[in-house]
Each structure stands twice: as C-alpha cells, then as structure tokens.
Amino acid sequence: MQKSVTFRHMESSEALKKYVEEKSDRLSKYLLEPIEIHWVLSVEKIRHIADATMTANGTTFKAQFDTQDMYSAIDTVIDKLEGQAMKHKEKLKDHKPHNGEPSSIRYSVPEGEGGAAVERKKIVKKENQFVKPMSVEEAAMQMDIINKDFLVFTDQATGSTCVIYRLKDGDYGLIETTR
Secondary structure (H helix, E strand, C coil): CEEEEEEECCCCCHHHHHHHHHHHHHHHHCCCCCEEEEEEEEEECCEEEEEEEEEECCEEEEEEEEECCHHHHHHHHHHHHHHHHHHHHHHHHHHCCCCCCCCEEEEECCHHHCCCCEEEEECCCCCCCCCEEECHHHHHHHHHHHCCCEEEEEECCCCCEEEEEECCCCCEEEEECCC
C-alpha cells in the first residue's frame, strides 16, 4: 500500500503522519493490491480537515471530514473509507461470480410472510431466443408446434415485445410490453 500525507496550513507532524499510516493499513483487508491512498490534512481557523483519496484497481474512494480535533477527523474519514470499501467488496461478491457459478438473485419476503428475510436463488439455466415478428394467433400455433410453455415474440400489429404462455387449464396468457 502506498501512502502519502500532505499538510496544508499547519506544521508537519511525524505523530500525525504515523497515526494516518497505521489507520490506513486497516483498509487493505477490503481491497486488492495495488492500493494508493493520499491524505491532505489542513487547518482553517478552528476547523481541522482530513481529506483522503484512495485508489485500488481503478476504483476511487473519497472521504472528507472536519472537526476541532485532527485525530477524530482522521478516524471518521477512515470509517467512511472502510464503509465504501466494504460496500464495494460486497458488490463485487454479489455481481461477479467465481468458479463459473451462476449469479444469485436476492429478493425479500413480504412482511406478512415471515419478515424481511433475504433468500438467494440461483440462475441455473440460460436460454437465448430469437424474437420473431408474428401475430398473437401465429405465436399460439408456434408454441403448440415447439411444445413449450411460453414464447417470446414481437407483435406485428403493435411492434411491442410480447410473451405468450400456457395456463394450467390449457388456455393462453399474454404479456405485452409498452414503452
């Protein structure tokens, strides 16, 4: 981790520099190397301002805070950066599956059905379909021919994307999209 500290409108302090570098090491557990963090510590009248910019693998995190004590400003900035890094790490974990596994979908159970528990379902099958322009009647006949429970098509009359699906009683349902 590369760290740099700049002092503005204040005397350079080895104790502050060491404090910032020690606190910055906490962030390395959330991000992959190389990590660069640049601190700007400044004083304006009675405000002590800590400003940090961190770059890791092309992602930039920024945080700034001002108080009457420089050490508490640094602590708050570290907490903010840590929160951003944790959020970023969770996003990567949720959106980029490893080992060729399909991604997971999160959804909440409604309040009346057991609280706000989060369940994970996996996408286990992916299918590409060619969306062909046809009438609703032609789509129903086509669905019978290919023996599927649904068919995605473009309605010739409206130009909208539609889904026709088979109901349990053998009738058909139609979903029309609008723009």
